[in-house]
Amino acid sequence: MAAEAISESRAGGDFWDGVRLSMPVVVASAPFAILFGAIAVDNGFSVLEAFLMSAMIYGGASQMVGIELFGQHVAPWLIVLSIFAVNFRHVLYSAGIGRRIAHWPLLQQAAGYFILTDPQFAVAEARAVSGKPVGFVWYLGLGLPVYVFWVIESGLGAVFGKMIPDTHALGIDFLLPIYFLGLVLGFRKRPLWLPVVAASAAASIIAYRTVGSPWHVSIGALAGVLLAVILPPHHSGIGERP
Amino acid sequence: MSTTFWIILAGAIATYLTRIGGHLVISRFENIHPRVEAGLNAVPAAVLTTLVAPAVLGAGPAEWAALIVTALVSLRGGLMAMFLAGAAVLIIARQFVG
Structure with a gap:
């Protein structure tokens, strides 16, 4: 009984630890959820469809792109392909975080991958690097508030979208760039951090100017990852130094 | 069911495939090659950088000020402190330089 209570409060503590870390994400993503809902309705979605898109896809940038193309009456298969392209970076997150959560039960893993967003990956990966375990309860505490607020705020944006004031001011x-910069800097103690950031920044900017969005994300990411693959592994702090 | 619904459903499946796909591919291998591991360790910095870099280049003084403050605070403070400081500088700076 006593042991049960202790382990329960531990699990509860893990959950709230995750919730605490989710707060900046909830704040930063709120305007985008509301904006998405407003734009979705503006482009011909019903409130229910806007709500469903947030609940089922749960990827802000890809939803914006999808809505934009939908409003321009682009062929449905092309809209789906574009959503896939914008979200393609998650393949890398998935491969990375898989090493940390492979010991979870299958259903928990399935749920874990469903809420694998940019901040979810970055914060979970940072925890793994610092030597702490990435448990399901903690991971859920980190991801669930972001998901719930995202879906509700999308619906609110769809209903009340017309009342949004000057978003620029x-x-x-x-x-989001501010938040993502903070996440990038959070990894600065990793081996090869500066060369990887430099390679990805240069490649993504060149790709942004030439190939265009959203491909600059995949191209830039690939440049940084390839650099780490090509350089001898000891530069990445793996294995022994020669 | 409407076309919109099918677009959402297909988009959701495509998105879930990207979120689970990397793991499904990697987990087929018994041992991860050191070079692959090095590549995976580079993922956070590599991907997140691409979400910032083009935005930084296209930004103005207000945004740059916010990013500089964000970077300085991130050397000491936590994620929330850094984010709030950057956002505050951005909002204040935009009242002056638009």
Whole structure:
């Protein structure tokens, strides 16, 4: 009984640890959820469809792109392909985080991958690097608030979208780059961090100017990852130094 | 069912495939080659950088000020402190330089 209570409060503590870390994400993503709902309705979605898209796809940038193309009456298969392209970076997250959560029961893993967003990956990966276990309860505490707020705020945006004030003055369009910069800097103690950041930044900017969005994300990411693959592994702190 | 619904459903399946696909591919291998492991360790910095870099280049003084403050605070503070500081500088700076 006593042991049960202790392990329960441990699990509860893990959950709230995750919730605490989710708060910046909830704040940063709120304007985008509301904006998405508003734009979705503006482009011909019903409130229910906007709500469903957030609940089922749960990927902000890809939802915006999908809505935009839908509004321009692009062929459905092309809309789906574009959503896939924007979300393609998750393949790398999936391969990375798989090493940390492979010991979870299968259903928990299935749920874990469903909520694998940019911040979810970055914060979970940072925890794994710092030597702490990435448990399901903690991971859920980190991801669930973001998901719930995202879906509800999308619905609110769809219903009340017309009432949004000047988003530029509120800095809404630039909140996510700020947050992502903080995440990038959080990994600065990793071996090869600076060369990888430099390679990805250069490649993504060149690709953004030439190939265009959203491909600059995959191309830039690949450049950084390839650099780490090509350099002898000891540069990445793996294995023994020669 | 409407076309919209099918677009959402197909988009959701495509998205889930990207979220589970990397793991399904990697988990087929018994041992992860050191070079692959090095590549995976580079994923956070590599991907997150691409979400920032083009935005930084296309930004103005208000955004740059916010990013510099964000970077400085991130040397000491936690994620929340860094984010709030950056957002505050951005909102204040935009009142002056638009």
